[in-house]
Amino acid sequence: MLAACILCGAQYPLAAKPMRYRCTCGGLLEIIQSFGHVEAEKMKDLFHKRLGERHSAAASGVWRYKELIAPDLPENMIVTRNEGNTGLYEAPSVQAFVGIRRLWLKAQSENPSGSFKDNGMTTAVSHGRSLGYTGFACTSTGNTSSSLAMYASTSGDSSLVLLPDHDISINKVLQTTAFGAKVYAFPGSYDDGIKWLEAHAEDLGLYICNSVNPVRIEGQKSIIYEIAQDLNWKLPDWILLPGGALSNAAALGKGLQDLFSLGFITKMPRVAIIQAEGASPFHRMIAQSSCILLPEPCPHTAASALNIGNPPSWRKARWTLDRTNGVTASVSDDEIMEAKACIDRSGIGCEPASAAAVAGLRKLVLAGTIHRDETAVCLLTGHLLKDTDAIRAYHLNNHPLAGSLPLRNEIVHVNLDSDLRSRLSAATGRN
Structure with missing residues (x-):
């Protein structure tokens, strides 16, 4: 490699x-990657046949595309939980909310640990094992840590996780500890944790699984491969995704370039990277036509997975925008939570960071950047239950944000002897 x-x-x-x-x-x-051996039509047939696999690595929605991701990795080194294979859904209510002709939602929340991180973590841990590492590490706002802990436990290896001691979801921390990682909370930011790991990991015998790891990016490419295969290799006009550390944007661009250069697709979709207003250094750089990213010193957003002020993969994400004639946008926490409520009510659900993609699509449609007659896929990066504090705040009337909360669904306390029947009768119009 x-x-x-x-x-x-x-x-x-x-x-x-x-x-x-x-x-x-x-x-x-x-x-x-050297793709001289790849013939697109033959590979399409092979990938289609592998959809029927159940008991080999090819059952994974990542390793199904091994020839495009890690062709030289020994099969016996692969650590997999049959990740990928996540749903691509049409949701009429969300489509109406954003005002576009056709919309699909890619529910990466259906991954084994509940987020898109699994697509890259399976390749990172597998590669690390092939080099002889038995200890794996990351710094995380939550999803990376729970994914890493799951794969390390699956392979019988150890994992170390650094977490900022503020502005993270306790659900993700609990998931990480349940999978067996050694968790260390520190005062500081995600960026501080990355710097510490890069300085000390090798001396401690640890393999870093953050987005600075290029092998992890190769696994995350499989998300766009899956979307393309599900849509019979005809991608929509736009693909929108949330932007935190920007690894997913980097992987998306690399995967699209693979598909286009190899002839799997004939048209490159445009990419929109959406950040939260309280943590949007990349959007600010693009909006100002700057070539240098100025870190956000104190990032803060209700979408905790996006709470990153100095995204390490920003240059790779910029490359994605350049190659796809892409755009950026930033959305408020209020816009994120409104979009999340709509996605939740559609029956799919997501964590707040995921909803940034849908909120951004709506904003770009209203601004005329995306035409109402165009088509789009939004990536939903994390599961509904990754952040139950956000659900509780929105629906149980403790929401800290402004707005009308149009989809709030409170819990009503009743007395079963008489109160509930009278309430239900009034609601249905029956006596």
């Missing part, structure tokens, strides 16, 4: 310890 620096182009082998995440110049690395 070979990787190249995204800044200077220097190349590094990734087939032996120590694992390398950055170039000597400081730039992040990107895996170089």
Whole structure:
């Protein structure tokens, strides 16, 4: 496996310890794939046949595409939970909410640990094991940590997780501890944790599974492969996704480039990266036509998974925008929670960060950036129950945000002897 620096182009082998995440110049690395052996039509047939797999690595919605992700990784090193294979849904009520002709929601919340992180974590942990690592580490606002802890436990290895001690969902922390990770909360930000790991992980025998790891990005490419296959290799006009650390945007762009250059698709969709207003340094950079990202010193948003002020993959995400004629937008917490309530009511559900994609789509449609007659896919990155505090705040009348809360659904306390029957009779018009 070979990787190249995204800044200077220097190349590094990734087939032996120590694992390398950055170039000597400081730039992040990107895996170089050689696809000379790939014939698109034959591969399409192979990927279709693998949909019937149940008891091999090919049953995974990631490893189904092994030839495009990690062709040289030994099969016996693969750690999988049959990740991927997540639903691509049409939701008429959400489509009406955003005002577009046709909309699909890619529910990455259906992954084993409940988020899109599984698509990349399976490749990262598998690669780390192939190099001889038995300890894995990350810093996280929640989803990365729970995914890592699950895969490390699955493989019988250990995991260490660093968590900021504020503005994170306790649900994700509890999930991480239940899977057996050693969890350390620290005063500081996500960015502080990343810097600490990059400085100390190798000395501690730890393999880093954050988005600075280029192998993880290869696994996350499978999300766009799945969408393309589900839509018979004809992608919509737009693909929208939330932007936190921006690893998903980086992976999306790399996967789209693969599909287009290999002839799997003939038209490149446009990409929109949506950030929360309280944590939107990437959007601000794009809006100001700047080439340098200025970190948000104190990021804060109700969408805790987006609470990242210095996204490490911003250069790769910019490459995605450049190659797809993409755009960015930022949305308020109020807009995020309104979109979340709509998605929840559709029967699909998501955590607040996921809803940023739908809120951003609505905003871009209203602004005329996205035409009402166009089509789109929104990525829902995390499960409804990843952040129950947000659900409680919205529906149980303790919501800290402004707005009319049009879909609030309170719990009504009644007396079964008489009160409930009279309430139900009044509601239905029956005596």
